[in-house]
Amino acid sequence: MKRAWFYLLLGVVSTIALSCRTEYEAPVPYDFSDKPGSGRFTPAIRNTVNGVYAVSEGADRFGDQVALRWTYTHDGADTVHSLSIFSGVGAGFFSLEINQQADSLAVSGFWRKLVNEDTGLARFTLKAKRNGQLQPYTGQSLEGDTLVLDGYYDTGTGSPQQKMTLTYVRPLNPEPFEVIAHRGGGRTSDLLSASENSLRIIRLASRLGAHGVELDVQYTRDSVPVLYHDNKLNLRLVQKNGLSGTINQYTYQQLKTFVRLINGEEIPTLEQALQTIVENTALDFVWLDSKFDGPMARVQALQQRYNERARQAGRNVRIVIGLPSTEAIAAYQGLANKANTPILCELDTATTRGLGANIWAPRWTLGPQTEEVNAMKAEGRSVFVWTLDETQFIERFIGEGKFNGILSNYSPVVAYYHYTAQ
Amino acid sequence: MLSRQAVAQEDTINRQPAIYFPQAPVPGEWRMSLGAVFTSTPPELTEEIRLALPAIDFNIQKGVSRQFFLTGRVQTQFLQSNLALGARWARPINNRWFVAVGDDFAGWFGTLQIKNVFDSEAYGLQNFPHASLGYRLTRELQISARAEAILDVYYRSAAGALVVETPGWRGNGFAFTFMLEQPFYKQQHVSIGLRAAYSRFNWQFWSLYSTFDRSLFYPQLLFNFIL
Numbered sequence: 001m002k003r004a005w006f007y008l009l010l011g012v013v014s015t016i017a018l019s020c021r022t023e024y025e026a027p028v029p030y031d032f033s034d035k036p037g038s039g040r041f042t043p044a045i046r047n048t049v050n051g052v053y054a055v056s057e058g059a060d061r062f063g064d065q066v067a068l069r070w071t072y073t074h075d076g077a078d079t080v081h082s083l084s085i086f087s088g089v090g091a092g093f094f095s096l097e098i099n100q101q102a103d104s105l106a107v108s109g110f111w112r113k114l115v116n117e118d119t120g121l122a123r124f125t126l127k128a129k130r131n132g133q134l135q136p137y138t139g140q141s142l143e144g145d146t147l148v149l150d151g152y153y154d155t156g157t158g159s160p161q162q163k164m165t166l167t168y169v170r171p172l173n174p175e176p177f178e179v180i181a182h183r184g185g186g187r188t189s190d191l192l193s194a195s196e197n198s199l200r201i202i203r204l205a206s207r208l209g210a211h212g213v214e215l216d217v218q219y220t221r222d223s224v225p226v227l228y229h230d231n232k233l234n235l236r237l238v239q240k241n242g243l244s245g246t247i248n249q250y251t252y253q254q255l256k257t258f259v260r261l262i263n264g265e266e267i268p269t270l271e272q273a274l275q276t277i278v279e280n281t282a283l284d285f286v287w288l289d290s291k292f293d294g295p296m297a298r299v300q301a302l303q304q305r306y307n308e309r310a311r312q313a314g315r316n317v318r319i320v321i322g323l324p325s326t327e328a329i330a331a332y333q334g335l336a337n338k339a340n341t342p343i344l345c346e347l348d349t350a351t352t353r354g355l356g357a358n359i360w361a362p363r364w365t366l367g368p369q370t371e372e373v374n375a376m377k378a379e380g381r382s383v384f385v386w387t388l389d390e391t392q393f394i395e396r397f398i399g400e401g402k403f404n405g406i407l408s409n410y411s412p413v414v415a416y417y418h419y420t421a422q
Numbered sequence: 423m424l425s426r427q428a429v430a431q432e433d434t435i436n437r438q439p440a441i442y443f444p445q446a447p448v449p450g451e452w453r454m455s456l457g458a459v460f461t462s463t464p465p466e467l468t469e470e471i472r473l474a475l476p477a478i479d480f481n482i483q484k485g486v487s488r489q490f491f492l493t494g495r496v497q498t499q500f501l502q503s504n505l506a507l508g509a510r511w512a513r514p515i516n517n518r519w520f521v522a523v524g525d526d527f528a529g530w531f532g533t534l535q536i537k538n539v540f541d542s543e544a545y546g547l548q549n550f551p552h553a554s555l556g557y558r559l560t561r562e563l564q565i566s567a568r569a570e571a572i573l574d575v576y577y578r579s580a581a582g583a584l585v586v587e588t589p590g591w592r593g594n595g596f597a598f599t600f601m602l603e604q605p606f607y608k609q610q611h612v613s614i615g616l617r618a619a620y621s622r623f624n625w626q627f628w629s630l631y632s633t634f635d636r637s638l639f640y641p642q643l644l645f646n647f648i649l
Binding site for chain 2: 189236390
């Protein structure tokens with residue numbers, strides 16, 4: 001009898017506990033038209049808009065200053081421009097496109113906070129503040145004019161009603177620094193509108209503040225390098241499909257046919273990803289995280305091909321192979337020809353020196369490691385720290401000014417602290 | 423309203439060995455239990471890796487008056503530990519139903535020193551006001567349910583020489599515990615149950631440096647031998 005009560009209680013509690021698990025939702029409430037061109041936002045006006053702005057209305061939700069930066073994606077001869085706003089509060093950002101229907105310099109889009117489910121719509125108009133009065137900005141400034149982004153935001157899918165005013169304060173911090181987005185742009189668990197390690201998230205990465213991306217590379221059974229993070233196919237990353245096991249149990253064609261990532265995308269090949277980065281984005285750095293077993297030659301061949309394609313296209317894109325383990329180092333050392341194979345070493349400084357790697361990438365949980373960082377930089381190496389998401393630590397790491405870049409799931413936070421640094 | 427008759431009869435109500443059941447020990451009496459708590463990792467934090475992290479769990483209680491008693495609890499995985507001290511006020515409604523309210527104040531500390539991986543440590547303070555309802559099914563079989571609020575009081579972490587801290591009280595989440603306490607073998611009694619915590623931060627996962635500002639589900643299985 002006692003035992004029966006116990007099992008009954010255990011069953012009821014387990015059922016309640018499991019059924020109470022929350023499903024988080026943060027749908028992006030805006031469909032971008034992705035129309036090419038810049039409309040009235042000429043290159044000169046876009047350059048003028050980039051900057052640090054004070055927030056006078058809306059500061060309670062987004063903080064008292066934000067950083068604005070234009071970015072773009074290419075599709076052949078077409079270029080789509082978009083404006084991002086990095087708030088630094090709750091990994092918040094705005095992603096806005098040019099409203100070409102408006103008869104003024106207007107942008108529309110959405111905002112999100114990556115740490116929770118907050119999201120909503122936003123629209124702004126660019127104005128000039130002259131003698132205390134706001135008036136439409138035409139691209140012509142008089143001395144004493146101040147740029148103002150005047151607009152509205154709101155939560156959910158409602159038409160924006162809450163006032164938000166951004167007033168230009170100073171230019172963005174021009175110091176060179178790599179904001180590197182984890183898993184192609186960000187984690188699936190942060191409820192982004194595109195899945196991690198997908199072509200869509202790579203195209204979004206610049207809007208999230210990234211200059212570069214980290215990609216997780218594995219081989220299929222027929223030795224096609226593809227992007228996938230976890231050891232196995234699982235419901236964290238892919239839609240239910242009846243398949244299980246590791247990526248290298250399936251051919252690329254099987255994955256292409258039967259597997260979709262959480263937001264519906266195919267698992268991309270490394271080649272598709274590099275092609276997208278070089279041909280479609282403003283990204284300038286690619287960190288290939290070696291999660292594969294076996295020879296590195298196929299990855300090396302793609303790295304060299306797309307480094308060359310970028311060079312031919314006049315793009316300054318660096319594609320490097322990350323070596324996170326002794327197994328990856330052995331695969332690198334097993335290459336027949338290591339010339340023109342930029343690498344990044346995640347192990348200690350001695351190993352980095354021994355490999356002749358130009359980039360050292362320590363874990364952030366080891367702290368700032370100032371002596372080691374200074375020594376590596378004095379030897380001509382760059383130092384990128386990973387995977388740092390904690391806002392206060394990002395602020396400190398950037399404030400100390402020792403690192404050349406930060407790899408983060410929260411590139412909007414890194415972008416905010418980098419661009420607003422003085 | 424509590425029954426006056428029940429209060430008057432309180433000293434005559436049967437006491438069974440228990441740690442969670444909302445009935446005070448006899449004034450001056452010590453109660454102790456030793457066991458383990460297994461906490462499952464939320465998929466949002468550990469992704470495809472699922473662990474049920476075990477921690478040693480030691481409870482101690484001392485009766486102060488007929489209805490008031492002090493509590494202490496240590497949970498440890500050696501590299502990270504939690505010490506809680508609290509007080510409880512408990513009284514019977516009748517000879518089957520019992521209630522209690524209390525508050526626990528906890529301090530936790532964790533450190534990870536792994537070459538080329540971690541040079542981190544953290545500690546913090548948390549507070550847990552709670553209320554319990556107990557029901558004695560039979561003379562020896564008792565179940566209890568506890569609801570508690572989880573409040574963060576202070577958090578400090580360091581990575582190498584860099585330190586960040588978050589002082590001040592802040593709501594962190596809530597938890598529900600369902601416990602069964604009964605004889606196990608000869609004179610031995612056990613506490614066994616589940617705790618479902620929904621919180622933004624759980625001290626056992628400090629080293630993952632979660633940045634989610636949303637409540638995650640931390641299921642715990644508790645098993646203790648009442649000493």
